[in-house]
Amino acid sequence: MSSQMTVDEVPIIDGHGPGARWIMTDAERDSIVKMLDIDEVDAAQMTSHNMTRGRMTCKSCGKRSGIDDMVHSAQALGIHSKEFMVDVLIYGPHGQNPSHAFDCSKCGTTFEGVADWRAYPPWRS
Numbered sequence: 001m002s003s004q005m006t007v008d009e010v011p012i013i014d015g016h017g018p019g020a021r022w023i024m025t026d027a028e029r030d031s032i033v034k035m036l037d038i039d040e041v042d043a044a045q046m047t048s049h050n051m052t053r054g055r056m057t058c059k060s061c062g063k064r065s066g067i068d069d070m071v072h073s074a075q076a077l078g079i080h081s082k083e084f085m086v087d088v089l090i091y092g093p094h095g096q097n098p099s100h101a102f103d104c105s106k107c108g109t110t111f112e113g114v115a116d117w118r119a120y121p122p123w124r125s
Contacts, residue, residue, distance in 0.1 A: 008064065009055050012118070019118050020054040023047070024067060031068040031105060032089065035075060036082050045090045050118035052099065060109040065102070070115075072105035093117040 008028075012019040024046055033043045049067055056065040063069075067089065074080045080088075088094070099114040 008066075011054070012050060016118065017052070019050060019052050021048050022051050022055060022067060024049075028066040028068045031066075032071050035068070035071055036086055036089075038086060038089075042086060042090060049089075049092065051115055052118060053113065053115050056111040056113055056115070058104040058107060058109050058111060061104060061107040063104050063106045065104070065111050065115070069105045069111070070102050073102035076103070088117075 008023050008025050010021040010023065012021055029043055029046055032038065032046065038046075046067075057063070058065070071085055071089070074085060075082075097116050099116040101110050101114050103110050
């Protein structure tokens, strides 16, 4: 986990291993709204997600990793449908998922390391 936590993440320390709650910033939410064409009511429900690690920093442009980068990568690769991603963003993941790398939605550089949702209930806080 990053030793440099910022205001957009809160450390999670419990019996399930280290992690961090990524608190969605307005810029992150706005980016996701545009990518997935989400309405304001649904967008307001996107607040935070418990992740297996702290946010990373893009080595090229300095952007902090976020859920918007995960959505961008999944959309670019055609991995998930819009409906699936909106459901997960609002209600949280429905089960364990593999850790994976993802690209910066600002410049396309792959972040160092991997991340995934915390794989235990409650999915969201």
